[in-house]
Amino acid sequence: MxxxxxxxxxxxxxxxxxxxxxxxxxxxxxxxxxxxxxxxxxxxxxxxxxxxxxxxxxxxxxxxxxxxxxxxxxxxxxxxxxxxxxxxxxxxxxxxxxxxxxxxxxxxxxxxxxxxxxxxxxxxxxxxxxxxxxxxxxxxxxxxxxxxxxxxxxxxxxxxxxxxxxxNVYGPREQHKGSMASVAFHLRNQVLAGENPKLFGAYDGYEAGGQSRDFIxxxxxxxxxxxxxxxxxxxxxxxxxxxQAEPFKTIATAVISHYEKGEIEYIDFPDHLKGAYQSFTQAxxxxxxxxxxxxxxxxxxxxxxxxxxxxxxxx
Structure with missing residues (x-):
């Protein structure tokens, strides 16, 4: 077993x-x-x-x-x-x-x-x-x-x-994770709700949407x-x-392309994540x-x- x-x-x-x-x-x-x-x-x-x-x-x-x-x-x-x-x-x-x-x-x-x-x-x-x-x-x-x-x-x-x-793992069967679900999951929900997909603005030396992770x-x-x-x-x-690290912007662009609607909206980087956030990962x-x-x-x-x-x- x-x-x-x-x-x-x-x-x-x-x-x-x-x-x-x-x-x-x-x-x-x-x-x-x-x-x-x-x-x-x-x-x-x-x-x-x-x-x-x-x-x-x-x-x-x-x-x-x-x-x-x-x-x-x-x-x-x-x-x-x-x-x-x-x-x-x-x-x-x-x-x-x-x-x-x-x-x-x-x-x-x-x-x-x-x-x-x-x-x-x-x-x-x-x-x-x-x-x-x-x-x-x-x-x-x-x-x-x-x-x-x-x-x-x-x-x-x-x-x-x-x-x-x-x-950074993403894909099927993560819907129960709430706030800890992947960015791809959250951006899809935003687009289907008629909203623009939202990403963090410039932070930690990276341009808006440019923070990058190794997504698998x-x-x-x-x-x-x-x-x-x-x-x-x-x-x-x-x-x-x-x-291979890729920027969060790639996710938003892929979601927009798939559903053929929306445009990326950038929000201020949240204070509670400053100093405890990985702006870049690459295995x-x-x-x-x-x-x-x-x-x-x-x-x-x-x-x-x-x-x-x-x-x-x-x-």
């Missing part, structure tokens, strides 16, 4: 979709469904069982999980970069992750987990080396600290451990993760982006390539068009 924590979430549900596409439905979905709106992500998916995340954590700690596990995709986390309750973030993102890892190490189960490009802070170099890591918020620190923990574990691990530092389409991200599932000899902490994916992964990543304009088409068909 495969376990996907955070399985009702954005990336977790896309992993389940990809496993289903391989004919795999022997899946235990672990999540906190207090927000029942996430069930929309599961309507077309096939799983064997569901477990609440806190029951799952108790089962791990009490050693009462009695199923045979083939691999665990650990995607469950507090993903809000604006959450400053440090105890909560460390409990959910760090201690929970350690408990899942301990189970995998004890039972020699392949363990894949979600890290984040936020560990690099303001950059400007985004390479998997300690000298480039300087998290700016609690979310980033929790991911960074677990990566550090993994680095100490890796030399003696007898089973696969793979951490993926996600860059969720299907490309999941394809990469499944390659590692098929190649259990590969372990480590890897950047997972396209390797160095040389380590990912050295591990053997040679898959392609779609460019931002193509990805946004694919995403808009999916949203039009799925609501």
């Amino acid at each position: 495969y376990i996907v924590t955070g399985g009702a979430g954005f990336i977790g549900s896309n992993i389940i979709k990809a496993l289903n596409d391989r004919g795999i439905s022997d899946i235990l979905l672990v999540d906190d469904l207090t927000d029942g709106k996430k069930c929309i992500n599961l309507a077309d998916l096939n799983i064997a069982d569901y477990m609440d995340m806190y029951d799952f954590l108790d089962a791990l700690k009490n050693k009462t999980l009695s199923i045979k596990v083939d691999a665990i995709f650990h995607e469950g986390a507090c993903s809000a970069t604006t959450e400053w309750n440090g105890k909560y973030v460390m409990d959910v993102n760090y201690q929970y992750s350690k408990a899942v890892l301990d189970y995998c190490l004890e039972h020699k189960v392949p363990f894949s987990y979600a890290s984040s490009a936020s560990v690099y802070g303001a950059g400007p170099i985004f390479k998997e080396e300690r000298s480039h890591e300087k998290p700016l918020n609690m979310y980033a620190f929790s991911k960074f600290q677990f990566d550090q923990y993994i680095r100490n574990i890796l030399p003696n691990a007898e089973s696969q451990i793979v951490g993926f530092r996600y860059f 389409y969720v299907e490309d991200l999941v394809k990469t993760k499944l390659w590692f599932l098929d190649n259990p000899q590969a372990s480590g902490v890897y950047n997972l982006g396209t390797g 160095d994916i040389s380590k990912l390539r050295e591990a053997g992964y040679q898959g392609d990543f779609r460019d931002l304009a193509t990805g946004v068009k694919d995403y808009m088409t999916w949203l039009d068909a799925n609501g």
